[in-house]
Amino acid sequence: MRMHESFIGGGRSAIQPRPLVSRSWQRVLGFGLVADRTGARDPLPPARVEQLRGESPLHLVIDDLARVISSVADASHFLMVVTNGDGIILWRRGDSKVRRRADRLGFSEGARWTEDAVGTNAIGTALEEASPVQLFSGEHFEQAQHPWYCTAFPIHDPRSGELLGIVDISGPALTLHPAISALVETAVLLAESLLRRHHEAALERLRLAAEPVVSAGGGPALVVDDAGWVAHSAGVATRDRIAVPEADRPLAVPGLGLCMPERLDLGWLVRTAAADRRxxxxxxxxxxxxxxxxxxxxxxxxxxxxxxxxxxxxxxxxxxxxxxxxxxxxxxxxxxxxxxxxxxxxxxxxxxxxxxxxxxxxxxxxxxxxxxxxxxxxxxx
CATH class of the missing domain: 1.10.10 (Arc Repressor Mutant, subunit A)
Incomplete structure (x- = not known):
């Protein structure tokens, strides 16, 4: 905390911040934030939070994440927080006493915990650095966050590598356990594995539903989901993904040429009369x-x-x-x-x-x- 006071005040300290922390503090100072005041905490309304939850693929694995985190003996000392890719808190699980302390920080559902909103914190800094981040006490920019530690890991879509959000464990600083980072990493790896299984199951359901249509139509064709992932191919070299289909928009697919996607109940049928177009x-x-x-x-x-x-x-x-x-x-x-x-x-x-x-x-x-x-x-x- 003395290091924080010295650095933010423009002085010198015998202890220097870690490079990751120094980079974050410089960014936050550039945003014009002040360490002894809290940043913006205007949370989204509950209806909007619920909408964002439904849109996030993480809603498929949030209960599994919670079970992993709550399986340790010290789970009553911390919170599990999961955000979307914009740093908006969508889920928060944990002990009621710790939740009440977090409420006083505005660390609650619907709040945006990016660096430009609340200063250096594990969620916002993990988004900026695109890597796991653990911060302790005075490494946070805001002095109000100094009684806390936080450990955050990005979670990605296993199909595409796209960032889905951040999984974070936060709690009172003096309750930090050395195994917290390993716990969060394990939870994230499990969630990404489960997301892959959910996607494979969805593609199999689409393949089975579309099989009669493909068989009746004959000729080369692909069956894809709404994101363009291939569930089934007939007469076409199998590809993992094509462009996202849209109604009434031509779609170029190597091996098929220019196609007009046809809407199915669970996805799209993509086909053309010729398979040798360049x-x-x-x-x-x-x-x-x-x-x-x-x-x-x-x-x-x-x-x-x-x-x-x-x-x-x-x-x-x-x-x-x-x-x-x-x-x-x-x-x-x-x-x-x-x-x-x-x-x-x-x-x-x-x-x-x-x-x-x-x-x-x-x-x-x-x-x-x-x-x-x-x-x-x-x-x-």
């Missing part, structure tokens, strides 16, 4: 990058972020060898420390363009010819 794609760089896709039909355009345009440009340059997640991290961020972020960006790109990008390693898919126009030559649109 897809051509043209990437236009510049201030407003876009990719134009054609598969023996009228071309369609997809606007891209600068980051997604950079990914396609890197993959086009890598050729058939492609790029590993580590190599893509180096290409995008200048180092190999952002593998999780690189995977998440590719996942978002594939939701827009689907199977045009293959994985393991990342590369332009077979059957796709991609050309690139540099920024200086791109036409305005």
């Amino acid at each position: 897809i051509t794609a043209h990437l236009e760089l510049g201030r407003k990058p876009a990719v134009e896709i054609c598969a023996d039909a009228a071309p369609w355009r997809v606007a891209l972020s600068q980051r997604h345009a950079q990914i396609l440009q890197q993959l086009a340059g890598a050729g058939r060898e492609g790029l590993t997640p580590y190599e893509l991290s180096v290409a995008l961020f200048g180092d190999g420390e952002h593998v999780v972020a690189a995977r998440a960006e590719v996942s978002r790109l594939r939701r827009s363009l689907g199977a045009i990008v293959d994985g393991s390693p990342y590369r332009i898919a077979d059957g796709v010819h991609l050309t690139v126009t540099p920024a200086a030559e791109s036409r305005a649109f």
